Amino acid sequence: MTETDVLTAIDDALDTGTPTEADPVARELQELALMLRADSPEPADAYSEWLGKRVAQGFPKPFSAKPPWWRPLIQPAAAVGMVGVAVLLVAALAGGLSGSRSDDGGGASGGSVAESAGGGGGAESVAGSGGAAAVAEPGLPAKARSRGFAPGRADRRIERTFALELAMPVEQMQRIADQVTAVTNRHGGFVLSSSVSTGEDSAGGDFNLRIPVTEVRPALRDLAALADVRSQSQTGRDVTPAYVTARDRLQAARAERKSLLRRLETATTDTQAEAIRRRLDIVAGQINALRARLHGLRLRTDYAVVTVSLQAKDGDEGGAGGGSFDDAIHDAGDILVGIAGVLVRVLAVALPLGLIALLGWLAGRALQRRRRESALI
Amino acid sequence: MNEAVVETVALPAAEPSEGFAELYERTFPRVYAYVASLLRDRSAAEDVTAQAFERAYRKRRSYRAARGSMDAWVFGIARNAALDELRKRKRRAKLESDPEDERATAPEDQADMAIRRETVRAALASLSGQERDLIALKFAGGLSNGEIARVLRVSESNVGTRLHRTITKLREACHDGN
Numbered sequence: 001m002t003e004t005d006v007l008t009a010i011d012d013a014l015d016t017g018t019p020t021e022a023d024p025v026a027r028e029l030q031e032l033a034l035m036l037r038a039d040s041p042e043p044a045d046a047y048s049e050w051l052g053k054r055v056a057q058g059f060p061k062p063f064s065a066k067p068p069w070w071r072p073l074i075q076p077a078a079a080v081g082m083v084g085v086a087v088l089l090v091a092a093l094a095g096g097l098s099g100s101r102s103d104d105g106g107g108a109s110g111g112s113v114a115e116s117a118g119g120g121g122g123a124e125s126v127a128g129s130g131g132a133a134a135v136a137e138p139g140l141p142a143k144a145r146s147r148g149f150a151p152g153r154a155d156r157r158i159e160r161t162f163a164l165e166l167a168m169p170v171e172q173m174q175r176i177a178d179q180v181t182a183v184t185n186r187h188g189g190f191v192l193s194s195s196v197s198t199g200e201d202s203a204g205g206d207f208n209l210r211i212p213v214t215e216v217r218p219a220l221r222d223l224a225a226l227a228d229v230r231s232q233s234q235t236g237r238d239v240t241p242a243y244v245t246a247r248d249r250l251q252a253a254r255a256e257r258k259s260l261l262r263r264l265e266t267a268t269t270d271t272q273a274e275a276i277r278r279r280l281d282i283v284a285g286q287i288n289a290l291r292a293r294l295h296g297l298r299l300r301t302d303y304a305v306v307t308v309s310l311q312a313k314d315g316d317e318g319g320a321g322g323g324s325f326d327d328a329i330h331d332a333g334d335i336l337v338g339i340a341g342v343l344v345r346v347l348a349v350a351l352p353l354g355l356i357a358l359l360g361w362l363a364g365r366a367l368q369r370r371r372r373e374s375a376l377i
Numbered sequence: 378m379n380e381a382v383v384e385t386v387a388l389p390a391a392e393p394s395e396g397f398a399e400l401y402e403r404t405f406p407r408v409y410a411y412v413a414s415l416l417r418d419r420s421a422a423e424d425v426t427a428q429a430f431e432r433a434y435r436k437r438r439s440y441r442a443a444r445g446s447m448d449a450w451v452f453g454i455a456r457n458a459a460l461d462e463l464r465k466r467k468r469r470a471k472l473e474s475d476p477e478d479e480r481a482t483a484p485e486d487q488a489d490m491a492i493r494r495e496t497v498r499a500a501l502a503s504l505s506g507q508e509r510d511l512i513a514l515k516f517a518g519g520l521s522n523g524e525i526a527r528v529l530r531v532s533e534s535n536v537g538t539r540l541h542r543t544i545t546k547l548r549e550a551c552h553d554g555n
Contacts, residue, residue: 007522010544014516032548034518035497041413043406047423051430055401059431305440375463376506 160304168227187215216371250290411518429455443452449524
């Protein structure tokens with residue numbers, strides 16, 4: 001008999017309750033099946049009655065068995081905590097990576113970055129356009145300074161210039177111009193020159209600012225926050241050689257003056273004294289010139305040159321007021337793009353985490369099943 | 378009561394929805410017989426059977442008729458509970474021992490029937506745990522091959538093959554016992 005015949009014969013016997021096959025082997029298997037069924041354990045009457053009553057009552061739980069209200073929250077809280085830790089780890093890793101990029105590239109966002117260093121006077125330039133509000137100041141951190149200009153030398157004298165182009169609706173231009181001045185004053189700087197025009201045909205403005213290098217970074221951040229940054233650029237020029245030369249020459253001139261003064265005290269003839277006085281006049285002139293030069297160099301390196309250009313936004317130039325339908329559509333598109341960007345970032349984190357969680361869940365189920373089945377081995 | 382994790386069982390063809398009481402009435406004796414056959418301990422079988430039905434009652438909303446019969450669903454829950462109990466109590470040695478049965482010593486049994494029953498029980502003891510599980514699902518639980526396939530998560534043809542092999546092995550063991 002085939003396997004199917006045997007199984008059919010067994011099912012027939014179980015259905016009818018009697019062996020029906022003429023074949024001795026099949027009949028023996030039928031009898032065996034009937035005996036196995038007949039030998040099945042039966043529940044005790046008292047137990048059947050007790051369980052039947054519990055079923056009828058809907059399995060009431062004893063009062064003491066009621067779990068505390070917070071117990072169901074343990075697993076979700078643990079899961080949320082694990083996901084939170086994972087997100088923090090990812091964020092920390094991402095932050096570390098972007099931080100190192102900022103050190104290397106000066107932090108200009110959304111723009112091109114170019115650096116160059118010369119021999120006699122080092123120079124750097126960083127330019128970007130259409131970027132976000134963040135504008136980095138690469139010269140302030142010692143690390144960046146040592147990388148960009150003179151490795152191993154911390155007392156470099158560097159002239160820094162920054163340029164910002166801010167775009168805004170015409171009607172906001174005067175207010176933002178006032179805020180540019182306020183930001184400059186707040187950070188200890190001053191406005192060297194400025195011009196603002198709010199006319200419909202020639203709306204725009206230019207500011208020439210001087211801001212202490214120690215405050216230039218937060219000042220640029222505040223300036224960039226006033227309006228949309230259309231472009232940004234920054235340059236640096238190492239004037240350390242000129243500064244050191246002027247300082248050394250000043251020291252030499254002062255030493256010469258002291259020497260001349262001593263010689264003047266010991267001069268024995270009028271001719272000698274006159275010659276020394278003439279030389280003293282020349283040296284005094286040199287000292288004054290060198291002092292002025294050093295003072296100018298200090299000013300140029302202690303204060304960054306910041307030029308801010310105010311420009312009317314596209315569509316506002318020519319006098320049309322903001323708030324047109326096209327602007328609304330444009331703004332809506334920008335918002336949607338921003339939201340899409342956020343979603344992509346969230347998905348970039350959530351998808352791998354979800355995949356890991358799914359794999360873990362599947363592995364846990366498989367492991368649990370294997371452990372259960374091991375009871376039968 | 379023992380704690381057992383209810384695992385969702387993939388179920389076969391649909392069955393009309395019914396009340397839990399009807400499901401209990403129809404499956405209780407068979408579930409108990411299956412669990413008792415697997416555990417070989419009437420006290421533990423009572424605990425596990427009650428626990429399985431309580432779990433099924435509390436999880437009854439998770440049952441989907443489109444995924445198969447309620448009988449197989451309940452047996453899946455009972456099997457998980459029984460296996461957890463087996464694992465927890467390290468009952469492997471006892472699983473392989475002879476089953477206890479009050480009727481085995483019933484005075485009204487005829488002598489040859491009693492001998493045959495003992496022979497079958499001895500032969501059952503020679504089977505592996507998985508083979509005994511299959512025999513219990515088929516003959517004590519009264520499940521069809523398709524329902525057993527759903528409970529064990531294997532194909533129906535695989536169940537048929539394993540069942541044929543196991544019943545043949547049991548028959549040979551009975552002959553060896555004689």
